[in-house]
Amino acid sequence: ATAAWRKSSYSDEGDANCTGRDFGPDGALKSGASVLHLDEQAARSLAAGLAGVPFAVRSVESKPYRRSPYAPFRTTTLQQEASRKLGFGAKRTMQVAQKLYENGFITYMRTDSTTLSETAVAAARAQVRELYGADYLPDAPRSYASKVKNAQEAHEAIRPSGDRFRTPAETGLRGDEFRLYELIWMRTVASQMKDAVGQSVTVKVAGTSADGRDAEFSASGKIITFHGFLKAYVEGRDDPDAELDDRERRLPQVAEGDALTARDITADGHATKPPARYTEASLVKELEEREIGRPSTYASIIGTILDRGYVFKKGTALVPSFLSFAVVGLLEKHFGRLVDYDFTARMEDDLDRIARGEAQSVPWLRRFYFGEQHEGTGGAGAADAGNGDGDHLGGLKELVTDLGAIDAREVSSFPVGDDIVLRVGRYGPYVEKGGKEGQRADVPDDLPPDELTVELAEELLARPSGDFELGTDPATGRPIVARDGRYGPYVTEVLPEGTPKTGKNAVKPRTASLLKSMSLETVTLDDALRLLSLPRVVGTDPGTGEEITAQNGRFGPYLKKGTDSRSLESEEQMFTVTLEQALALYAQPKQRGRGTAKPPLKELGTDPVSERPVVVKDGRFGPYVTDGETNATLRRDDDVETITPERGYELLAEKRAKGPAKKTAKKAAAKKTTTTAKKAPTKKAAAKKTAAKKTTATATAKKAPAKKTAAKKTAAGRETADGNASA
Structure with a gap:
């Protein structure tokens, strides 16, 4: 700078x-x-x-x-403002808006229009007069023209539904739905007020x-x-x-x-800053300006690049991953025309012309796939088919015919400096020095590409990797090594060459995960032998004759006696617990659920929605954030040490937006059927049995049409949820 x-x-x-x-x-x-x-x-x-x-x-x-005043909300401006003011992602905004629409609180939320109906204008002006007074009400209603190219204005702007707007307090809404409704209500009312x-x-x-x-x-x-x-x-x-x-x-x-008189004169330094990273709000704005996609697809576009790992979130910023550089490099080098911004925009124009009946779809698709010289076109240009100049079309088949010519290693390699190359592999990014036979080191998935310097790459390469030879097991004579595996560091024994690894006579090496207090750099042979000695036999219960063992499991150290287990307080107890201590533990009533609550790993503050304290805890499936009502597991890119309060609130809000998991009624129906089947044999008289059979047949016949009706209702519900119904 x-x-x-x-x-x-x-x-x-x-x-x-x-x-x-x-x-x-x-x-x-x-x-x-x-x-x-x-x-x-x-x-x-x-x-x-x-x-x-x-x-x-x-x-x-x-x-x-x-x-x-600002125009009433359309889809893109709602997504942007919900991101700025509420911290909602585009996907979450649309999920909450969908619920509000389905429950009759707002109008349809996928629209390019900023127009309000006469009913809505009258309702907004009435609330301005009621809440702010006549001084804030303009003489004439305000109208807003759409600035979106090829706007699809079948629906009006997003606004509170009805001919009288309910204030947020009158809705009875809570949480995310209340906050988003309040935003829409305020924007709609403000759109019919006087200038500042x-x-x-x-x-x-x-x-x-x-x-x-x-x-x-x-x-x-x-x-x-x-x-x-x-x-x-x-x-x-x-x-x-x-x-x-x-x-x-x-x-x-x-x-x-x-x-x-100047009291003080100072010379302040100012450095130009690079452009800020995109947030979901600014990316939606950029997509609209570049005419990429539609308002109804922005949320799915952002969701796709997040789900596929092309970008990850750091706070509210969207950070590109190394994988995204490899994918973009591949597409730009071999399919440059298809990922060109102008191509995407012109393609949207073509589709709009086809939708309006000004162009034909089949000639357009034929030329897009086969190219301009396809014999089926008869030499006619794209303009003859009603598709404009069509320079951006043609030849997809030719592009994808010989994919074998693409060098996958080349497109996924990026020079770092000093003979160090970053490569994007099947299991993530890594740095390499000295070619295939040289040094390699994994790169953290959450490392922004611009932060990978030569110094950091050298540091990653200098870290120990591969097998750590710890020594030889004196009991078996087999080498013991420590490794960093896919599920964490562990120790294992190396079996002699020729040992069968598959089939009936296969021999599996003893393996044990490192304890939380251990690391690959500090683990010793004695530590490894202690770990490989697990499960350890503590003794036999004299009352039942069952063997009691101490083991290390997925959820921590525990004792096992038959099918009965008891948690141990520390990992060291696996090696020191005595039979008397184990019997005393089994003599106590088994604790159901969580038992003694563990202290939180980190305190984040008060949640703006539930107004409860938010903390990070260590759970059965890893760390999670909770406010006492809602729990949300930390994502792969989140870290307990670096997670911010805003990120914690965002995770909780996303979990609330999803709502509780829906339970099916299949089991209940199955139980009813079983009960009915059991009761039927208790009827002794043959006449009663016949009557029962007839009744059952009649009931079945009557129920059949009900299933069809239910199916129709379900289909209608799906149609509404997919956005095909309008208010």
Whole structure:
């Protein structure tokens, strides 16, 4: 980044001092910028030259400020605002909105339209008058034009349903559904309120330095005299440092010519920052601007790149993985035309033309797959088929015919430096030095690609890997080694060559996972032999004659006697517990459930939804966050040490949005059938048996149509859930 030391607004040559917007993404000044670049020495020299000199107000410029309300929500703006204000991902937003729509609280949530019906406008204006007064209600209803290209406006904007809007308090909603409904309700009501008005002021203060240079400083302020719609709703920003619309900046009352004294003059360093990583909100905005996909597909697009591991979340930022670089490199090199931004946008235009009946689908598909020279087209161009110029179509078959020519190793390799190469393999990314026979080391899945330096790669390669030879088991004479496996570090014995590994006579080597207190670097032969001695026979219960053993299991150390087990408090007890202690433990009533609660691993704060304290705990299936009501398991990319409160709240909110797991009624139905079948034989009379058979046949015949009705209802429910029904 280029350092821009800036203090004076103008130099003696009259050029404005450069700011962040004058630099390009490469950190260099943009060409043609008429600005003065002050380095640290020049800035400090100017500050020293201005010390103690008199200043005066050169100009005071005041302009009226006016801000109009934001349009009602459409799908993309709802996803963006829910991400900024509520921390919802696009998928979660649509899941919650779907529930609100299905339960009759909002209108259809997949729409490009910002238009409100006359009923909705009347309802919104009525609530403005009721909640804020007539002073906040404009004389005429407001209408909003869509700015989306090829907008699909079959539905109106997303708004509270009905001809009278229910306030959030009147809905009885809770949690995520309440918060999203409140956001939609506020935005809709605010869209029918008056503008916010005020004054924006720019004050310029000038002084002459000791060496005769003229320096001018400027400050801008804003005063809102009537808040208007800002009383109800203020839109969020993707940049956390950006100023919101309702923020005022008040400047002292000064007039042109007023003399001023500078109490302090400093030279502050400013470095240009790289563009911020995409969040879900900013990515949705970018997809819409580039005309990639549709509002209804943005959530699934983001969900797909997350689920496939192309990106991972670090806080709210979406970070590309090494896998994504390999995939993008493959597609750009071998299928460049298909992943071109312009191709995607033009393809959307083509599909819209086909949908409007202005183009034919079969000729378009034929040319897309076979190419322009396909004999079935008869030499006709794409324009003749009603598909525009069609330059972006054709030849998919040719592209995919010879996939064997693609060098998979080449497209998944990226040079790091100093003969170190990063490769993306089947089981994740790794660094390699010295070719196939050289050094290798795995790269953490959650490492951002821009943080992999030569120094870090060397550090990863220097870490011990492979088998750690610990020594020889004196009892068997077999070598004992420690390894880092797929499910964690473990110790095992090496069987002699020729030992059968498959079939009836197969011999399995003894294997044991390392305890939590052990590591590959510190484990010794004695430790390994103790682990391989498990399960350890503690003794025999004199009352039942059953053998009691101490073992290490998936959920920790425990005692086992037949089918009865008891948890041990520590891993060391597996080697030290005596028969008397084991019998005393079995004499106690077995604890059901969790037993004594473990202390939390980390405290995150108070959840904004449930208003309960959120902590990280260690559970049977790994660490999880909980507020006492909802539990959410940490994802692969989450770490107990680095997880933030916001990430914890997000995981809990996602779990709440999914709702409890639905239980099927199949078992209950099966039990009823069994009970009925058992009761039938108790009837003795032959006449009663015949009657019972007839009754059963009649009941079965009557129930058959009910199944069809139920099936129809289910299909209708699915149709609504899939977004094919409208309000």
